[in-house]
Amino acid sequence: xxxxxxxxxxxxxxxxxxxxxxxxxxxxxxxxxxxxxxxxxxxxxxxxxxxxxxxxxxxxxxxxxxxxxxxxxxxxxxxxxxxxxxxxxxxxxxxxxxxxxxxxxxxxxxxxxxxxxxxxxxxxxxxxxxxxxxxxxxxxxxxxxxxxxxxxxxxxxxxxxxxxxxxxxxxxxxxxxxxxxxxxxxxxxxxxxxxxxxxxxxxxxxxxxxxxxxxxxxxxxxxxxxx
Amino acid sequence: xxxxxxxxxxxxxxxxxxxxxxxxxxxxxxxxxxxxxxxxxxxxxxxxxxxxxxxxxxxxxxxxxxxxxxxxxxxxxxxxxxxxxxxxxxxxxxxxxxxxxxxxxxxxxxxxxxxxxxxxxxxxxxxxxxxxxxxxxxxxxxxxxxxxxxxxxxxxxxxxxxxxxxxxxxxxxxxxxxxxxxxxxxxxxxxxxxxxxxxxxxxxxxxxxxxxxxxxxxxxxxxxxxxxxxxxxxxxxxxxxxxxxxxxxxxxxxxxxxxxxxxxxxxxxxxxxxxxxxxxxxxxx
Numbered sequence: 016x017x018x019x020x021x022x023x024x025x026x027x028x029x030x031x032x033x034x035x036x037x038x039x040x041x042x043x044x045x046x047x048x049x050x051x052x053x054x055x056x057x058x059x060x061x062x063x064x065x066x067x068x069x070x071x072x073x074x075x076x077x078x079x080x081x082x083x084x085x086x087x088x089x090x091x092x093x094x095x096x097x098x099x100x101x102x103x104x105x106x107x108x109x110x111x112x113x114x115x116x117x118x119x120x121x122x123x124x125x126x127x128x129x130x131x132x133x134x135x136x137x138x139x140x141x142x143x144x145x146x147x148x149x150x151x152x153x154x155x156x157x158x159x160x161x162x163x164x165x166x167x168x169x170x171x172x173x174x175x176x177x178x179x180x181x182x183x184x185x186x187x188x189x190x191x192x193x194x195x196x197x198x199x200x201x202x203x204x205x206x207x208x209x210x211x212x213x214x215x216x217x218x219x220x221x222x223x224x225x226x227x228x229x230x231x232x233x234x235x236x237x238x239x240x241x242x
Numbered sequence: 243x244x245x246x247x248x249x250x251x252x253x254x255x256x257x258x259x260x261x262x263x264x265x266x267x268x269x270x271x272x273x274x275x276x277x278x279x280x281x282x283x284x285x286x287x288x289x290x291x292x293x294x295x296x297x298x299x300x301x302x303x304x305x306x307x308x309x310x311x312x313x314x315x316x317x318x319x320x321x322x323x324x325x326x327x328x329x330x331x332x333x334x335x336x337x338x339x340x341x342x343x344x345x346x347x348x349x350x351x352x353x354x355x356x357x358x359x360x361x362x363x364x365x366x367x368x369x370x371x372x373x374x375x376x377x378x379x380x381x382x383x384x385x386x387x388x389x390x391x392x393x394x395x396x397x398x399x400x401x402x403x404x405x406x407x408x409x410x411x412x413x414x415x416x417x418x419x420x421x422x423x424x425x426x427x428x429x430x431x432x433x434x435x436x437x438x439x440x441x442x443x444x445x446x447x448x449x450x451x452x453x454x455x456x457x458x459x460x461x462x463x464x465x466x467x468x469x470x471x472x473x474x475x476x477x478x479x480x481x482x483x484x485x486x487x488x489x490x491x492x493x494x495x496x497x498x499x500x501x502x503x504x505x506x507x508x509x510x511x512x513x514x515x516x517x518x519x520x521x522x523x524x525x526x527x
Binding site: 019020021022023024025027029031071072073074075076077078079080081083084158159160161162163164165167204221223227228229232233 | 264265267270369370379381469470471472474476477494496501506
């Protein structure tokens with residue numbers, strides 16, 4: 016872990032491996048980084064709850080956790096350097112988790128996306144094979160971004176990564192379940208988008224009057240069940 | 243004791259703004275809020291409001307409003323003509339507006355944006371703890387349109403007993419202090435020299451999301467995509483064309499282009515018209 020300075024009030028915990036030469040190969044590495052990000056997010060959240068950390072924002076992302084609104088970033092960085100965050104081993108369910116596991120949300124999905132054949136091609140299977148895979152994967156929200164309530168869901172192995180559309184669609188309907196890179200995601204509102212569409216849910220992903228406003232927040236475990 | 247304000251002419255972009263909605267970035271919700279929070283706070287103090295009360299952020303072309311009942315207003319920010327009915331007013335001090343009188347905020351003569359506070363504050367419903375319009379994510383009230391009726395809150399205190407306040411500077415050349423990082427190592431040493439040693443111009447494509455700049459492109463040392471990471475106010479992001487962009491209040495919460503540096507104080511950019519010269523310098527040691 017490396018702590019990068021970000022202006023006067025923020026710090027960036029960089030959990031990417033320092034060197035890109037890892038004998039375990041890229042898939043193993045990416046899974047580990049995502050687990051480290053989640054472990055640090057949970058740990059920093061916990062420390063903030065306990066009053067041991069002061070930060071207005073704790074923002075996990077693909078390989079980093081941003082702390083913004085930090086009163087004294089150098090002193091905070093020095094303290095964080097003495098802390099540890101233990102990642103749950105990838106692909107295992109710990110009997111005694113070190114961090115509180117995220118709540119589980121089941122999302123009913125109608126698997127009728129226009130890009131299912133394209134994904135099936137990429138995954139060297141057929142459309143029912145894609146649906147089976149998605150239905151049986153336990154996802155976790157790694158981070159949110161792009162739009163309020165849009166969660167980047169990890170859980171698919173790196174070899175099932177899919178490219179974005181070369182030309183994004185001008186309008187993707189709200190509730191669209193889609194894939195890009197090694198992530199799955201659900202569009203909370205209609206927007207332009209280049210992710211591959213695999214299905215659709217009727218659930219509301221983001222509601223400013225709800226508490227919490229986002230159905231999917233970092234750490235939430237997700238199942239894309241059959242509707 | 244509340245009342246409403248009728249929007250007679252909304253102007254190019256007039257939005258409700260308070261101090262924004264911090265604390266939701268992890269859900270992808272931008273901070274939003276007044277681009278110059280100090281100006282909004284001052285306007286609120288002048289009319290006897292608490293500092294975080296919601297006011298209006300008025301861009302370039304001005305606007306016309308009609309409060310239904312007598313109230314006190316204050317305009318802080320760009321240099322602009324203010325009229326109450328046929329009577330001239332001033333920026334930077336409390337102004338009494340009779341009920342039904344037309345309040346005209348003229349086009350900005352210098353600078354770009356004004357903040358208008360009204361006694362009691364603009365009382366549109368709070369969304370995630372803030373009344374601010376978020377132009378990126380579409381959270382909060384829509385930008386004002388002609389004919390809108392804005393509810394006012396109950397005045398909480400008397401107007402400040404001041405005749406005049408010192409207006410902030412509205413320079414045509416900005417010098418902004420930056421701190422390098424978090425991703426200056428994705429750029430060549432020459433890029434850092436260019437950023438700190440050459441002048442940039444504010445592009446007409448700038449908005450509440452960010453001030454886009456044009457000038458010497460900043461060459462990258464590391465090719466490829468940066469995995470998305472969290473962004474802060476003032477982050478100087480460098481997209482593929484190498485032209486830097488300084489993020490303002492409605493910035494996205496994460497982004498995939500490297501941030502070469504972070505501006506200490508972005509509020510001068512709130513008044514920067516297209517063509518304004520921007521120079522960056524490192525912190526003085």
